[in-house]
Amino acid sequence: MTIRYAHLIVELVKRDLKLKYRRSFLGYFWSLLNPLMMMSVMMVVFSYMFRFNIENYPLYLICGQTIFTFFNESTNRAMYSILENSPLLKKVYVPKCVFPLARVLSCFTTTALSLVAVLIVMIFTRVQFHFSMLLFFVPLIFLLFFASGMGMILSGLAVKFQDVTHLYSVFTMVLMYATPIFYPIEAVPENVARIIRLNPLYTIIYLFRQLMLYGQIPGAGSWFYAAGMSLAMFALGALMFDHMRKSFIFYI
């Protein structure tokens, strides 16, 4: 892919961002407000109804939720990217992978805005500053690669099999419960926890939380696992997409 299509991705991301908040009164402010409101709801539910013994629960929640929301939203939007851009694909030649990638990147931009919400919670809960916290972007980069790979696979599959779109919403629900977002991993039996630890999304959330909550740099194992899985997912996505793209024109 040549550099000229990098500009195309930039323009597509701009379009996405413009359309997302067009005609809304608060505009970009929603990217900040939304996570805070979601966190408040979950906090009320899980502090009064189901109690977990977690230190600084608001921050624990918002860290997991920011990452999971990004994954959920970006892969879902990427899934429809080829289908929704079909009029274009029939008329102009462009590398087809720009569409899922642009969608993931535009979600990533709004997620970057949501980080301000995380910062606000950190200030309110008086988390002590550690220099290690500045590594926060590394798990997010892993996440970006992981979601891009997944997005490419989904966008390609959805062209041929519409079922994927229905199936995926169930899948993300299972994933949400299988990822410790509002509960601590200690709350599940050890044999289940062992499976959950294999979930790359959890590893990424774990890295992010250790940094933001405690300013601790987790062990090398988690870093390698998250990096490896993210790159593997990206490579798999690129390969599968490249294989599928040639037949798009027959289905769109």
Add this chain to the structure above:
Amino acid sequence: MQFIMEQERTNTLKEYLVKLVRRNLRFSSFTALDSVSFSVNRGESVALIGKNGSGKSTMLKIIAGVMDATAGTVRVGGSIAPLIELGAGFDPDLTGRENVFLNGALLGHRHAYMQQNYDSIVEYAELEQFIDVPVRSYSSGMIARLGFSIATHVQADILVVDEVLAVGDYNFQQKCYGTMERLLAQGKTLLFVSHDTEMVKKLCQRAIWLNHGHVMADGPATQVCDAYLDWMKGNEK
């Protein structure tokens, strides 16, 4: 170029699997273009003519890279400005202004380059008044004008034009032909699909007549057009 025609559309995974198991996944194929071979030199203007379904548009799409030929190769020595369907890349919710930049990027141009040409694009399309209105509310003529204006302002060596000017009014059509003639004079190459044989004769030196995916004739535009018209009239009876 072969198209897969699915007997029944298998749009769902279940159907696909069931059919796969039953070995029922039959496809019939339709050959849109068969052993069509030609070369076009730099600066030449070539028309593709033929009745509906003869493979003209498929040919253009393969040349533009939108489709991959199932057999054979296409070699293109230059950049292409596809005018296959004007305004195909427009997002209805964005304004005309935003769409100029998006469309430019789709054709491979930087924001800065489009900025330089922005004024002349809008002026050519005669849309100064409406440029900040969402494209959703444009008329089909306005969309065609903006699309044509963008496509001819980008620097491309080859113009691929597919029956796109039918929506514009007489004045705009004349303006478009004027522009195409000017671009041809600059040494650009033109591939033109039209049912308007008069226009073909005026604009193109050479014409290729396709019928059911085969080349019927390839030669000077006037001769080929006349032969085609005679044949069409003969078929009517």
